[in-house]
Amino acid sequence: MKSEAVAMRKPVILGIVSLVFLAGCGSATSQSLNNQPPNPTPTITTISPTSAVDTGAAFTLTVNGTNFVASSVVNFAGVARTTTFVSATQLTAAIPAAAIATAGTAGVTVTNPSPGGGTSDPLTFTITATNPTPTITTISPTSAVAAGAAFTLTVNGTNFVASSVVNFAGVARTTTFVSAAQLTAAIPAAATATAGTAAVTVTNPSPGGGTSNSLTFTITAPNPTPTITTISPTSTVATGAAFTLTVNGTNFVASSVVNFAGVARTITGGSATQLTAAIPAAAIATAGTAAVTVTNPAPGGGTSNAVNFTITALPGPPWVSTGAMSFQRVGHTATLLVDGQVLVAGGAWNGAAPCEIYNPSTHGWTNTGTMNKSMRSLHTATLLQNGKVLVTGGTEGLPGFSVTPTAELFDPSTGTWTYTASMNHGRGFHAATMLLDGRVLITGGIGDQTAEIYDPTTGTWTSTPNMQYMRVAHTSTLLPDGRVLVAQGGYSNVAEMYDPTTGAWSSAGTVPTFGSPSFLSATLLTDGTVLTVGGCVGFYPQSDICGQTLADVDSFDPAAVAWAAKSQMGTARTEHTATLLGNGKVLVAGSQESGVIYSDNFQLSSAELYDPVSSSWSVASPMIVGRSHHTATLLNDKTVLVVGGVTDIYCDDINCSVKTVASSAELFTP
Numbered sequence: 001m002k003s004e005a006v007a008m009r010k011p012v013i014l015g016i017v018s019l020v021f022l023a024g025c026g027s028a029t030s031q032s033l034n035n036q037p038p039n040p041t042p043t044i045t046t047i048s049p050t051s052a053v054d055t056g057a058a059f060t061l062t063v064n065g066t067n068f069v070a071s072s073v074v075n076f077a078g079v080a081r082t083t084t085f086v087s088a089t090q091l092t093a094a095i096p097a098a099a100i101a102t103a104g105t106a107g108v109t110v111t112n113p114s115p116g117g118g119t120s121d122p123l124t125f126t127i128t129a130t131n132p133t134p135t136i137t138t139i140s141p142t143s144a145v146a147a148g149a150a151f152t153l154t155v156n157g158t159n160f161v162a163s164s165v166v167n168f169a170g171v172a173r174t175t176t177f178v179s180a181a182q183l184t185a186a187i188p189a190a191a192t193a194t195a196g197t198a199a200v201t202v203t204n205p206s207p208g209g210g211t212s213n214s215l216t217f218t219i220t221a222p223n224p225t226p227t228i229t230t231i232s233p234t235s236t237v238a239t240g241a242a243f244t245l246t247v248n249g250t251n252f253v254a255s256s257v258v259n260f261a262g263v264a265r266t267i268t269g270g271s272a273t274q275l276t277a278a279i280p281a282a283a284i285a286t287a288g289t290a291a292v293t294v295t296n297p298a299p300g301g302g303t304s305n306a307v308n309f310t311i312t313a314l315p316g317p318p319w320v321s322t323g324a325m326s327f328q329r330v331g332h333t334a335t336l337l338v339d340g341q342v343l344v345a346g347g348a349w350n351g352a353a354p355c356e357i358y359n360p361s362t363h364g365w366t367n368t369g370t371m372n373k374s375m376r377s378l379h380t381a382t383l384l385q386n387g388k389v390l391v392t393g394g395t396e397g398l399p400g401f402s403v404t405p406t407a408e409l410f411d412p413s414t415g416t417w418t419y420t421a422s423m424n425h426g427r428g429f430h431a432a433t434m435l436l437d438g439r440v441l442i443t444g445g446i447g448d449q450t451a452e453i454y455d456p457t458t459g460t461w462t463s464t465p466n467m468q469y470m471r472v473a474h475t476s477t478l479l480p481d482g483r484v485l486v487a488q489g490g491y492s493n494v495a496e497m498y499d500p501t502t503g504a505w506s507s508a509g510t511v512p513t514f515g516s517p518s519f520l521s522a523t524l525l526t527d528g529t530v531l532t533v534g535g536c537v538g539f540y541p542q543s544d545i546c547g548q549t550l551a552d553v554d555s556f557d558p559a560a561v562a563w564a565a566k567s568q569m570g571t572a573r574t575e576h577t578a579t580l581l582g583n584g585k586v587l588v589a590g591s592q593e594s595g596v597i598y599s600d601n602f603q604l605s606s607a608e609l610y611d612p613v614s615s616s617w618s619v620a621s622p623m624i625v626g627r628s629h630h631t632a633t634l635l636n637d638k639t640v641l642v643v644g645g646v647t648d649i650y651c652d653d654i655n656c657s658v659k660t661v662a663s664s665a666e667l668f669t670p
Contacts, residue, residue, distance in 0.1 A: 038116025040067035044123050047108050051126035053207040054103040063091045063110060065120065071113050076125070077106035103129035130208035132159035136215050139200050143218035145299035146195040155183045155202060157212065163205050168217070169198035195221035222300025224251035228307050231292050235310035237670065238287040241583040242613060244268060247275045247294060249304065255297050260309065261290035287313035318621040321666050322363045322641070327353040328661040329644035331377035331395070334631035337412050338387045342633050343368070344643055345391060345410070346376040349661040355410070355417075358643075358665065360635050365665075368415040372408050380432035382440050384456050387412060390420070392442055392454070393427035403428035403446060407454070420459045424452050429518070431476035433484050435500050443486055443498075444471035451498065451505075467505055468496055475522030477530050479558045485530055487511055487556070490518045495556065495563070512565040513552040520550075521578035523586050525612050530556040531566070533588055533610075536574035546592060549574045553610070566615050569608055576604075577632035579640050581670045586610040587620065587640060589668070592628035592649070600659065601649045603628040607668075624666050640668040 044065040052059065061081075063074050066089055074083045074093035081093040091110060099106065107122035136157040144151065153173075155166055158181060166175045166185035173185040183202065191198065196219050202212040228249040236243065245265075247258055250273060257264045258277035265277040275294065283290065291306040325344065332347025342358040352374035354367040371391065379394025389410040396402045403426040408419050427445030434440050440454040441464075449470040452463045471489025478484055479497075485508055487495040493516040495508035513520075517535025524530055532554045538547020551572040555564050573591035581587055591604040605626035609618050623642060630645025648660035 039069050039071070039112040039114065039118075040116060041118040042067045042069075042072055042110040042112050042120045044108065044110055044120045047123050047125060050124075051128055052100045053128050053130050054101060055130050055207075056097065056100055058097045059095055061093045061095050061108070061125075063093065063108065064089060065091075065110065067112065068110065069112050069117075073111045073113075075107075075109045075111060075119070080111070100127045103127050128207060131161050131163070131204040131206065131210075132208060133210040134159045134161075134164060134202040134204050134212040136200065136202055136212045139215050139217060143220055144192045145222050146219050147193055147222070148189065148299075150189045151187055153185045153187050153200070153217075155185065155200065156181060157183075157202065159204065160202065161204050161209075165203045165205075167199075167201045167203060167211075172203070192219045195219050220299060223253050223255070223296040223298070223302075224300060225302040226251045226253075226256060226294040226296050226304040228292065228294055228304045231307050231309060233309075235312055236284055236583075237312050238284060240281065240284055240670065241585050241611065242281045243279055243583065245277045245279050245292070245309070247277065247292065248273060249275075249294065251296070252294060253296055253301075257295045257297075259291070259293045259295060259303075264295070284311045287311050318670075319624050319666050319668050321624055321664065323358070323365050324665060325356050325365050325644065325663045326367060327356070328663045330629050330646050330658065330661045331379075332631065332644055333379060333381035333391070334633045334641070334643050335381045335383050335389050336633050336635065337383065337389070339412070340636045341412075342635070342641055342643075343381070343389055343410060343412070344631070345371060345381055345389070346373075346379055346394065347644065348375065348377075351375060358641060360637065360639075360641075363667075369410065369417050371410075371417050372419055373404060373406055376404070378428045380430060380442070382432045382434050384409075384434070384440070385438040386456060388456075390432075390440055390454060390456070392423060392432055392440075393430055393445065395428045420454075421461055423454075423461055424463055425450050429473040431471075431474055431486070433476045433478050435478065435484070436482045437500065439500075441476070441484055441498060441500075443467060443476050443484075444474055444489060446472050448472075464498065464503055465505055468492070468494065468507070473518035473536075475520060475532060477522045477524055479524070479530070480528045481558065483558070485522070485556060485558070487522060487530075487532060488513070488516050488518065488520055488535060490516055492516050497561075508556070509561055509563050511554050511556075511563050513550060513554050515548070515550075517550055517552075517574070519546075519574045519592075521576060521588070523578045523580050525580065525586070526584050527612065528558060529612075530558070531578075531586060531610065531612070532556070533578050533586075534569065534573035534576060534591070536592070546574055549591065567617060569610075569617055570619060571604065571606055571608065573604070575628040575646075577630060577642065579632045579634050581634070581640070582638035583670055584612060585670070586612070587632070587668060587670070589620075589623055589632060589642060590627040590630055590645065592646070593626075601651060601656070602626050603645070603647055603649070623668075625662055625664055627662060630662070638670060640670075642666050642668065 046064045048062045070085045073080045084092045106125040109122045111119045138156045140154045162177045165172045176184045198217045199214045230248045232246045269276045290309045293306050294304040328349040329347040335343045345355040354370040356365045376394045382390045392407045405423040405426040430445035443451045449467045469492040474489025484498040493511045497508045515537035517537045520535030521533045536546035549572040551568040553566040575592040576590045579587045589607040593601045603626040605622040607620040609620045627645035631643050633641045643665045647662045650659040
């Protein structure tokens, strides 16, 4: 029993011991759990990357620091991000694209959980905006002079940023950001040293960014300083007409200005070495000198040396008497010879008389040879290319109208006359025109519509086809192209032209003037047009009576083969003279006056000037002696010699007859 008792107690003891042991084991486990260390507080030292653009993709953020644990979490912009534990000093986090969609900053922290733990101090992650592409709208200035100084260029446009750069001629320039719409850039002098162009652009850096459109900046060469070498003409008379001044020199430019008497004048043409300027009549109204200069504008430029233009005073009254001829003459001719003297032939009122020569240097007359037809009048006289004078036709003295076909030549070197071949027709009140080849075209006459040509090399006459109409006391004018314009003459106001190259006549249009007058004048103007003036409608050769005297004026344009009426004269005129002056104006002087019966009709002394530029008439000083059927000759010094003519006509109820004829002569100075 004792052993059983003992045996029965052993388990109990073991049980107690076991219980005690188990109890001890339980206490040890609880103590071990309660003594686990807490999580540390993390710190961040660096992050990588530190920034991204607002349009960037998702990326992995690396966070470096200390006290990271396996359960550490990276927070980006306040949101816990999927975190990978790399070590106690490094974590990585997945940052989605949405987290950087907006420019700005995002705080980065690390949180360690409890026990212990906590959140680190933040580091800043920058989300930068993408730069736009800039555009340029304007620049100021837009140009500069080559070799000029440094300057500031203002660039206006859109999408500029603080880091925008202005590029000038392909080089980035020091740029100042003013606003999103304006930049300024410092442009050094070296950038504009050479004339040409420079491209201006703006570049915005990445992210985004790019280079703008290009605007052109012009670098102009400075204008040179001009010089004048010569001017033409160098002088004129006071109260003369407007004219064109030619200025020769160097360094002229398209914007050069000619200054005349201190006033900029209108430029009518030019090159680098020549300018032409319009000088108005008002600029030469007073005698003296006018300085001529040329000014080139800035950049550069300047004013040239001055050349003086002389404005000479008129020598005295426009008309002055000069030496009188030895004989009274009407129906005579006056021909300017090669040596500048004037041959007056025929028309002697008192019968046969020698011809006379006027010397402009001495203002004197000398007799020369007598024509073989010593009483010839109403003839023509033409200076030939060989210096001789061809006289054709006319009447056998005055009064009377028995016309002759004879022709003769005057040789100034010997002062003698010799017959040449006679025309095919007797003619009076006809016309003679020397052609460009030196031959002479004879047209019309009393009751005649034929025409013929004299060849000085052979001394022979050749008939041409007839004109369309008979013509008497008409006009015949050599045109610049070699054709001859024949107009009016009592039978038709349809004009016609003779072409020496074809030997044919053609219509030249209808003259606006009423009634196809005779004894009108025709003047070839400097522009190649022909001016016809006045005339007599209803002329009766046997009685010296004019039915109606006209003030009409017409102009013929050879290029258009067309006529146009012009401003009428202030006075109706016939048997007057019309002379193209050196200034381009036309002097019209004298006229027949025969309207009062049983009375002396003294001829008109009045004169007028026609200005082709303004197509207008002005009154000129009257002649000293009233005349009709006189001659007017432009001398080499540009004065006009007026000779002879009728001074008085007496009329009864049937006829008018010449009463007085002049031997006097006078000079007109424009």
